[in-house]
Amino acid sequence: MKPIFLPEGAVLILAVVVLSVVMSGCSNPSPESLGENWQLTINGTTQKVITMDDLRALPVVNGHGYCVSTTGARFGPYTCQGADLRDIAALVGGAHPGQQVWVSAPDGYLWVFDSDQLNGQGFITFNENLAEIPAPPLRIILMYQQNGTPLSYDDGGPARIAIVSEQPGVITEGSAWVKWVDRIEIRD
Ligand SMILES: Nc1nc2c(c(=O)[nH]1)N[C@H]1C(S)=C(S)[C@@H](COP(=O)(O)O)O[C@H]1N2
Ligand SMILES: [Mo]
Numbered sequence: 001m002k003p004i005f006l007p008e009g010a011v012l013i014l015a016v017v018v019l020s021v022v023m024s025g026c027s028n029p030s031p032e033s034l035g036e037n038w039q040l041t042i043n044g045t046t047q048k049v050i051t052m053d054d055l056r057a058l059p060v061v062n063g064h065g066y067c068v069s070t071t072g073a074r075f076g077p078y079t080c081q082g083a084d085l086r087d088i089a090a091l092v093g094g095a096h097p098g099q100q101v102w103v104s105a106p107d108g109y110l111w112v113f114d115s116d117q118l119n120g121q122g123f124i125t126f127n128e129n130l131a132e133i134p135a136p137p138l139r140i141i142l143m144y145q146q147n148g149t150p151l152s153y154d155d156g157g158p159a160r161i162a163i164v165s166e167q168p169g170v171i172t173e174g175s176a177w178v179k180w181v182d183r184i185e186i187r188d
Pocket of ligand 1: 068069070105106109173174175176177178180
């Protein structure tokens with residue numbers, strides 16, 4: 001076999017590529033360990049930083065969640081478990097009528113919920129055929145468990161917004177399902 005000669009620059013680039021592939025393999029933790037270092041900053045009348053244990057200590061909400069992307073791709077149906085966004089807001093003084101809740105993630109994604117939505121109203125809902133249907137009672141939760149297991153990074157874990165209903169088969173718009181949530185702010 002002929003030896004392959006590479007210029008120094010190419011060797012360096014190759015080394016960086018190999019190293020980053022190896023390291024991305026290492027930084028692919030289990031859903032359980034993902035939550036260990038996760039923190040949520042909540043800003044309202046006061047500010048609080050909470051852990052996954054704190055989030056799990058809030059009243060547990062279970063529901064059915066199912067969403068669709070703007071391109072028509074469907075995610076779900078899932079059983080979702082998490083904490084009601086109103087209970088999270090209550091940790092920093094609550095969200096009052098007319099206020100908004102800004103939910104964001106480290107990738108810069110931000111979604112704003114108004115106080116109607118916080119109470120489960122004002123969402124557009126679809127059936128399995130993506131025909132619009134009247135919305136049943138809905139809840140916005142910060143989900144930490146999906147289909148009975150901790151939320152994986154690929155699914156937006158450790159914590160992701162989910163819009164849930166008591167009955168299955170209700171599809172909501174995926175844009176509101178903020179992945180990798182690390183910040184929640186109550187704003188006037
Ligand atoms: N942090 C974060 N969450 C996000 C997004 C994003 O870009 N960043 N995209 C949203 C949109 S537009 C959709 S449709 C759903 C599903 O997006 P996916 O196809 O990227 O999984 O996640 C939502 N949550
Ligand atoms: Mo989307």
